[in-house]
Amino acid sequence: MSDNRRSRLITQGVARSPNRAMLRAVGFEDGDFDKPIVGVANGHSTMNPCNAGIQPLVDRAMAALEQAGAKPQVFGFPTVTDGIGMGTEGMKFSLVSREVIADSVEVAVNGQLMDGVLCVGGCDKNMPGSMMAMARINVPGIFVYAGTIKPGFWKGQKLTIVSPFEAVGAFTAGKMSQEDFDGIERNACPTVGACGGQYTANTMSSSFEALGMSLLGSSQMASPDPEKADSAAESARVLVRAVHANLRPRDIITRKSIENAIALVMATGGSTNAVLHYLAIARAAGVRWTIDDFERVRRKVPVLCELKPSGRFVATDFHAAGGVPQVLKILLNHGVLHGECMTIRGKTMAEMLKGVPDEPRADQEVIRPWSSPLYKQGHLAILKGNLATEGCVAKITGLKKTSITGPARVFDSEPAAMKAILAKRIKPGEVIVIRYEGPKGGPGMQEMLAPTSALVGQGLGEAVGLITDGRFSGGTWGMVVGHVAPEAYVGGTIALVKSGDSITIDAAKRLIQLNVPAKELAARRKKWKAPKPRYTKGVMAKYMKLVSSASIGAVTDEA
Numbered sequence: 391m392s393d394n395r396r397s398r399l400i401t402q403g404v405a406r407s408p409n410r411a412m413l414r415a416v417g418f419e420d421g422d423f424d425k426p427i428v429g430v431a432n433g434h435s436t437m438n439p440c441n442a443g444i445q446p447l448v449d450r451a452m453a454a455l456e457q458a459g460a461k462p463q464v465f466g467f468p469t470v471t472d473g474i475g476m477g478t479e480g481m482k483f484s485l486v487s488r489e490v491i492a493d494s495v496e497v498a499v500n501g502q503l504m505d506g507v508l509c510v511g512g513c514d515k516n517m518p519g520s521m522m523a524m525a526r527i528n529v530p531g532i533f534v535y536a537g538t539i540k541p542g543f544w545k546g547q548k549l550t551i552v553s554p555f556e557a558v559g560a561f562t563a564g565k566m567s568q569e570d571f572d573g574i575e576r577n578a579c580p581t582v583g584a585c586g587g588q589y590t591a592n593t594m595s596s597s598f599e600a601l602g603m604s605l606l607g608s609s610q611m612a613s614p615d616p617e618k619a620d621s622a623a624e625s626a627r628v629l630v631r632a633v634h635a636n637l638r639p640r641d642i643i644t645r646k647s648i649e650n651a652i653a654l655v656m657a658t659g660g661s662t663n664a665v666l667h668y669l670a671i672a673r674a675a676g677v678r679w680t681i682d683d684f685e686r687v688r689r690k691v692p693v694l695c696e697l698k699p700s701g702r703f704v705a706t707d708f709h710a711a712g713g714v715p716q717v718l719k720i721l722l723n724h725g726v727l728h729g730e731c732m733t734i735r736g737k738t739m740a741e742m743l744k745g746v747p748d749e750p751r752a753d754q755e756v757i758r759p760w761s762s763p764l765y766k767q768g769h770l771a772i773l774k775g776n777l778a779t780e781g782c783v784a785k786i787t788g789l790k791k792t793s794i795t796g797p798a799r800v801f802d803s804e805p806a807a808m809k810a811i812l813a814k815r816i817k818p819g820e821v822i823v824i825r826y827e828g829p830k831g832g833p834g835m836q837e838m839l840a841p842t843s844a845l846v847g848q849g850l851g852e853a854v855g856l857i858t859d860g861r862f863s864g865g866t867w868g869m870v871v872g873h874v875a876p877e878a879y880v881g882g883t884i885a886l887v888k889s890g891d892s893i894t895i896d897a898a899k900r901l902i903q904l905n906v907p908a909k910e911l912a913a914r915r916k917k918w919k920a921p922k923p924r925y926t927k928g929v930m931a932k933y934m935k936l937v938s939s940a941s942i943g944a945v946t947d948e949a
Contacts (some may be wrong), residue, residue: 418461425461426505426633428626431495431523432464433516433536438471440512440591442537443582443613447510447622451534454626455508460633462626463504467494469516472837472863473551473585477808482497482834484515484931485861488667489946491519492526492674499527506633508626512536512583512613514590514864518667521603524639525675530632531639532734533604533779534625535595537613538705539583544570550580551585552865555839559847562812566847583613587698589864592705593660594667599714600654602642602733606718606742610709612762628735637736643675646728649687650718650739653726656691656768657717658708659701661782661864662872665770666835667945681772681781681941683898688768691726694758702866703756703765711756712747719746724760773871775903776911777857777883777893780875780941785867793857794869795905796821800889802921803827804838804860811844818853821893824885826921827860828877828943829937833923833930835873839863842870855895857902859884859940871895871902875941879920886914 411421413768430451448464455462468490475481491511499507506529509520517533524531542549557574560566584591595609605628610634632638646695648668655664665684666784672679695719703711720745729740750757758764771784786792796819801807807824810816822841829835838860845851851868859877862870876882883904886892892905904911925931936946 420772422461426630428455428460428462428629429499429501429504429507430455430462430464430510431467431498431507431520432510433467433469433513435469438469438474439539439579439582440471440584441469441536444510444512446619447534447536450619450623450812451508451510451626454623455630457804458627458630460630463502465498467491467516469511469513469519471513476837476863477840481836482832484837485829485835485944486929488519488522489933490929492522495520495535496526499523501530506530506532506629508532508629508729510534510536510622512591513625514594514663517591517594517598518671521598521671521854524603525643525671528628528638528640532602532625532629532632533598534622535598535604535609537583537611537618538592539579539586540581540612540614540706541704542577542580543584544573544577547722548704549574550587550698550704551578552587552839552843552867553578555843555865556847559844561847562844563814563848581612581614585865586704586706587865588658588660588695588705589699590661590663591864593655593658593664593864596658596714597651597654597660597664599671600718601647601651602731602739603639604734606715607713608711610705612706619938620645631736632734635736637734640675642732642734643671643677644731645677645679647731648672648677648679649812650727650731653721654682654714655693656688656722657693658695659693659697659764662770662785662862663864665783666861666873666940666943667900670945673926673943673945682768685772688770691721691768692760692763693765693769694720694760695756696758696764697756699865707756711754714748715743715746716720716750716757719743719748720750720760723748733781745864766861771897771900773895773897773900773902775901777902777904778874780939782871782874782902784871784895785862786897789852789869791852793895794821795892795894796825796855798887798889798891800825800887800892804836804841808841808844811841816845816850816854818850821855821857821895823884823893824856824858824860825878827858828879829940830934831877831879832860833925833934833937835861835940835944837861837863838872839865842866844869855893857884857893857895869895873940875939877940881915881918881920883911886911
């Protein structure tokens with residue numbers, strides 16, 4: 391057993407008698423003390439659709455663990471759902487929750503010396519949080535995705551959670567009727583499950599397949615469907631075999647497997663948040679991986695899938711078309727996937743993909759062949775310049791034009807920017823700057839789905855630029871640049887921008903530039919003062935003190 395944990399916790403004899411007595415109180419019998427203890431960490435919550443379908447998966451996993459000869463012990467972790475918190479003060483707690491979740495799982499598994507852990511989650515942050523914990527703990531682990539939501543429909547239009555956000559912009563611009571506005575809101579989320587496009591949840595879940603830490607084919611299943619619970623049970627059986635083989639996360643999470651995961655993110659048009667989360671996962675696993683590695687992968691991997699937010703299709707369409715295994719097989723065949731990487735099943739990725747067709751089926755349009763990509767290169771570009779010397783992330787799918795130079799419209803918070811957008815005070819050609827929303831300044835680096843969706847709804851998605859030291863939802867698209875580092879709160883150049891300054895965003899040149907003379911910027915810097923912290927007590931104040939730059943993952947355990 392890994393690290394001899396079982397013998398340290400419940401070994402036979404007088405010294406461990408109190409331990410055994412307490413375990414008997416929760417159902418252990420004589421024969422159970424020889425079984426591996428496997429934690430089932432989960433974020434079940436009735437507060438949001440993303441996690442409301444988790445309990446049946448936990449039940450199936452627990453039963454399968456028992457049948458496979460393990461002794462499962464269930465525990466929970468907190469979750470914050472971005473779609474509900476978006477545009478409110480609660481959204482600032484979202485990225486913070488990633489760290490809380492990672493810490494919670496680490497504390498529980500190490501505190502009780504568990505021999506393995508199966509994590510079940512369905513929201514944006516409980517996935518990377520769980521993976522960070524498994525990489526830190528390094529006992530055998532597997533991730534089970536709670537599943538995607540099924541699409542809603544209104545008047546023949548396929549809906550996702552982004553639809554009501556974009557409807558706000560269209561309605562305020564007078565482009566949508568009250569009937570359609572209400573109809574979209576009432577029908578966008580018809581079932582339990584995480585947001586249905588290739589937004590952050592589905593991006594991370596699909597990338598975990600490519601990483602080797604989730605079962606192939608499991609990440610795009612709909613949460614209510616029986617196959618999702620079946621995959622939870624199979625995941626449990628696979629984990630028990632990994633426990634006996636002492637196959638650990640750091641045997642699987644390597645530089646090459648992270649490159650596989652990012653290749654999958656690029657090929658599927660995934661969320662900008664994958665950049666932030668994989669920087670953090672890599673650091674937790676002790677793997678050398680920098681923000682520049684994303685650009686290296688982007689240049690050699692095309693976008694093969696036409697998925698929302700900028701495409702036509704949703705996660706359930708992707709699953710029906712062959713899903714992640716089909717995309718991985720295409721990438722493997724064209725030399726951009728490391729087939730020798732180990733998976734949680736104890737087989738290499740190449741071995742796992744042997745039975746997958748070389749080409750996508752002709753009767754579907756979701757997954758394109760290598761010869762006919764949606765875009766010839768990946769969609770997540772790392773830009774640098776005097777506005778972001780440490781780098782930032784631009785999402786360039788769905789755009790006819792990938793550069794803009796225009797006058798800045800500066801806002802010191804997301805609510806201030808949203809107020810101006812809804813009042814229709816933003817003009818084509820302008821570059822919106824939303825600052826003091828970074829990891830420390832927000833704090834929490836909240837997402838900007840509300841303003842970006844409102845711009846799209848008003849028809850300005852490609853006509854204006856938007857840069858921020860905060861983040862974007864996986865549902866965001868347009869001429870947007872996030873994760874600007876250094877952030878405004880620590881004196882990054884974004885703090886020095888004035889309304890009317892000329893800003894250039896050029897994805898092709900990988901450039902983000904404030905077109906102001908260096909002498910003028912130096913004079914502004916001398917006058918700049920950091921604002922007072924928005925929180926002085928509690929978890930947010932602790933987070934502000936500990937959190938690193940977004941350019942290295944916004945982690946809180948940096949030495």
